[in-house]
Amino acid sequence: MEGRTENSDEEIKRLQRGMNDLVSLLALPAMWSVDDSSQIGRTLRDVLLSMLNLDLVYVRLNNSAGAKPAEMVGIAPPSTLAVPPQEISDTLKRWMGDDPQKWHPLVRNLLGHGDISIVPLSIGLQCELGVIVVASRRLDFPDQVERLLLDVAKNQAAIGLREARLLSEQKRIADELDRRVVQRTRELAAVNEELKKEIIERKAAEEELRRSETFLAEAQRLSSTGNFSWRLDTDEIAFSDELSRIFEFDRDTPVTLERIAARVHPDDIPLLTEKIEQARRTDANVNYEIRLRMADGAVKYLHTITYRTRDLVDRSEIIGAVRDVSQRRLAEDALGKARSELAHMARVTSLGALTASIAHEVNQPLTGIVTNASTCLRMLAADPPNVEGARETARRIIRDGNRGADVIARLRALFTKKDIAVEMVDLTQATQEVVALSLSELQLRRLVVRMELSDDLPRIMGDRVQLQQVILNLLLNASDAMSNVNDRPRLLQIRTEYDNDKVCLTVQDSGVGLDPQIVDRLFDPFYTTKSTGMGIGLSVSRSIIENHRGRLWAASHDGPGATFSFSIPRAPALEMGATGVGTNRTRSVMDAQQVVRSQ
């Protein structure tokens, strides 16, 4: 019994020790650090070596990512042998082959002096986590309890490693996540930076655009020029600010054709309609001037240029620029008025120069009247009265009276201020009238007047009186140019002719001629070579001729003196019938005296 008791006690102690060991093993995971799987290997090796009183423990832990396995070896004291784990591993493989699975669980092999029991333990079902190899010189190793402890240790290792692996995987994923987050954040920051730069650039571009828009608006305001676009399919019309200002449109109300038509001067609506049609039809620029009548009755003059184009999506569109030229028009009107005042002044000036001639023209018929009246009275006073002779002289009185009245009428026409009157003018006839008025003056100055006047000139459209003013001015200038000529005839030649669709008058003198250096300045206002002249004659003359779409010029000619000429286009074809089409260019060389008679 005692033996049994002893055995029982011993058994109990063994079981107790086993229980303690088991508890120790079960407590192991608490010591393990989750992120160091080699620590699991090391603690297992040390615990098993001492707990089971082993001679050798070899632990190999496979790495998850296929890296080199971690190997460690424990050898029981008192041996101080430091065997590299790799050597142990190689020896074990030489003994039992590469695959620990196929190792016999309990194989007794000879190692050095004596037997040794070797137990390979798979961590994980297929050694996928690693291998623990334990060896003892005890032949009964492992007993039942030891086997149990080894199994528990093996399972604990598997659980711990799996957990570590899981954690490390999680950690890896977390790290990867962190890394990606960092990288993504960096990328986002870069993109953000890029965007910021773009925004700044865009802002600068917008600022630039705004500035150039401001410049454009400013330029439009300064030049009173606006522009518009008009989509032909929808009749959408867009006005620039300046154009709205010119039209005095409220900028917020859409522009429509009706609103535009309401602003346009009623007299100009047909013109606008015609020009709009023209703009729709042609790709060429359309250029016109229309008037606006504003709410307060003021009139604006607009110069418009439009052209048809296509927008980005190929829709027909009319683009236009509109300029408010009211100021210019007013200035032109004022200029025209000033010019007309000046022309009148020039006429009055030459009236002074012609006083003697006019007196002569009036005194001639007066002489006839007075003489005839004297004769008439004497015939009636005779005994017997000469009634027949008196009647004849009385008739002459009437005729001379009419002649005097004609002279006065011509003078009044030439020197009365009046607005431009456009009529059909026969230049030869107009010239004859002027020569008739000034002839005696010219004769007094001892001029030899020679005229070659075409008697079938085409008519020109113009102001007869203004043209006669020019002719008179040219005659007086020619006369002045010859006032100091005493060594040769003072020859004044007046010629009218028709050439190349133009009617032309030429006045040629034999005077001092033209200084080539001053020819260009001759036509400047207030330029004069005469001590008594005002210098407006030629400048006014030129502006009159240019108003008739003609040209006035000076030239030198062979021999002494100068030639002044002007040419004016003939009147349009419609009027040609009255003038015999001007093909007959025979000239009549007329004696100056005959002209006077013809009046």
Added chain:
Amino acid sequence: MVARSLVSVVDDDESVRESLPDLLREFGFSARAFSSAEEFLASKYLGRTKCLILDIAMPGMSGPALQRELKLRRLDIPIVFITAHRDKNICADLLESGAVECLLKPFSDTALLGALNAAFRAK
């Protein structure tokens, strides 16, 4: 019957040529009219003219030019100038050079008669 003295008129103005001879005839003279100095110089009446009524400004030969021409030809015909130009200087010059009178157009019949009387007195 005493032959009437011939008074010649030289003037480019037709009214004068028409009216003046009739008045001269009313005065009792014989009268002839010419439209230019050249026509007068070429006519047969040149030598018979006892008095010349002469316009100053004419195309071609002027009145004063005719006066000089007559002097050159030593034809001493009294001259009464007539002119529509009121230029006192010209008249003064002409009177200086021997003209009998210088009448400004239009002139009265008495002024003309006075000038003619002076002309015939001078003769």
